[in-house]
Amino acid sequence: MIQRVESISWGRVNIDPPPFDLTDRDKKLIKTLETTHYLTAWQIAQLFWQGNLENAKSRLKRLAKKNQIKKNWLRTGDPLSVAFYSANSTSAVPELQALKIMTGNMIYVRLPEAVREHCSWITRNANPFTASFSMDNEEHYVVVARNYPMEIYNLAFELRWAGDKKILFIAPDEDMLEEAKEFLEPLDLNVLILIDATLISSSI
Incomplete structure (x- = not known):
């Protein structure tokens, strides 16, 4: 017995894509x-x-x-x-905050792999710390400055209560490095000031 075909639908056959396996x-x-x-x-x-x-x-x-x-x-x-x-x-997050966090993450990238695995890295809101991590049984805090008016002054104001925290302060260039030294020295902070370009080729 021949049945009449009422209609024929032409088009692509829906085939589910293969699962994506994560390595x-x-x-x-x-x-x-x-x-x-x-x-x-x-x-x-x-x-x-x-x-x-x-x-x-x-x-x-x-x-x-x-x-x-x-x-x-x-x-x-x-x-x-x-x-x-x-x-x-x-x-x-706002672009400036994202940029500061990425710059601060250069510290993470430059930590030895054995340290990265156990450093308990914590990303913060960049006000003023972008991150904190443990190394040599001590807590370290990352601060990033960008080329904006009053940037160093504002960061120094935020850091006045930092006490004896170990701070890695990243400046964008030599001029801001010198400005950071000028503003941070009177605060008697436990701070190491770096230029972000040096982090591309240097380990912490």
Whole structure:
């Protein structure tokens, strides 16, 4: 018996995409993003790809496309925005705060791997600390200055109650380093002042 066909629907067959399997490195990367909140591709390459930026970018692109992590953009005033990455669970913050946190995370990137694994890194709100961590059985606090009017003065004002906390203070250039010394010295703080560019090639 031949049955009459009332209609024929033409179109694509819906096929579920294959599951996306996370590697052990992917899982460690996501966990690190949950801890540090924001990292650039360069920082991630140093941590997980032995500095191979192209391999890091390739995997980050795939992870972001599969919604395993978030890719964000930082407007810097340049023609091109700067990309950075965060865990899906990380809330958005103002750009200046994100920039300070990423700069402070250079300390994390430059810690020896054995120290990173046990340093209990905590990301803070950048007012004034961007992070704190343990090293050599002592707590350290990270402060980041950017090139903004009254920046050093405001940070010094916030730090006047820091007491004997061990502080790593990151300045953007030599001029602000000297300004930081001028404002922080009278406070008698336990502080080490660094220039952020030196963190690209130096270990803590």
